[in-house]
Amino acid sequence: MLEISGIKAGYGSMAVLQGIDMRILAGEIVALLGSNGVGKTTLNNVISGFIRPTAGSISFEGETITGKKPRDIVGLGIAQVPEGRKIFPNLTVGENLELGAFRRASANKKHNFQRICAIFPRLNERLGQLAGTLSGGEQQMLAIGRGLMSEPKLLVLDEPSLGLSPIMVEEMFGLITKINAEGVAVLLVEQNVMQSLGVAQRAYVIEQGRFVMQGEAAELLADPQLRRAYLGL
Structure with missing residues (x-):
């Protein structure tokens, strides 16, 4: 590959x-x-x-x-989840995830959103919460979820x-x-x-x-x- x-x-x-x-x-x-x-x-x-x-x-x-x-x-089809997560702290969890589909897989955004929420149930519970208020582990999940939104x-x-x-x-x-x-x-x-x-x-x-x-x-x-x-x- x-x-x-x-x-x-x-x-x-x-x-x-x-x-x-x-x-x-x-x-x-x-x-x-x-x-x-x-x-x-x-x-x-x-x-x-x-x-x-x-x-x-x-x-x-x-x-x-x-x-x-x-x-x-x-x-x-290559997505990087950078060191330090690099999420957008002043955007919500849901908004951060949606940005992951900006360049690739925008047509499947709704389906992928549901898929990410199933993989990371904790994110699903916090979709309206500002990303900067998440714990370190939750922010890492969000960063990975954002990467997966592009269907890498x-x-x-x-x-x-x-x-x-x-x-x-x-x-x-x-x-x-x-x-x-x-x-x-x-x-x-x-x-x-x-x-x-x-x-x-x-x-x-x-x-x-x-x-x-x-x-x-x-x-x-x-x-x-x-x-x-x-x-x-």
């Missing part, structure tokens, strides 16, 4: 991504793991069109999307468990599995190694703008190098 080849990118003279090769198949969950500041969000933003790469190419379902505008990439084929989740309580983290990863079971491919960008490898089929580990490990999630979880570096074992 998504093919990334030789991607280099950064900010001005500062290089961040040093040559990234990656693929995501239809219907799978792929985890992108790494510490803060190693290039995870930069890669997300290259995929979503917010940052133009200095080298390399990206294709989605066989179509080159390198250099396309973010709105056109959304129109093709690939959902890019950037640190969805950040700042959540342990109970809410468990619920969030359960929801990710549920969304994937409906046929949506997921790029899961996380620091939570155990939970991510528990739901993903494959994973990539990034350090200083390069992939240092990649493979089946279960194999990486058992790898002594990863367990020492990220789990302290």
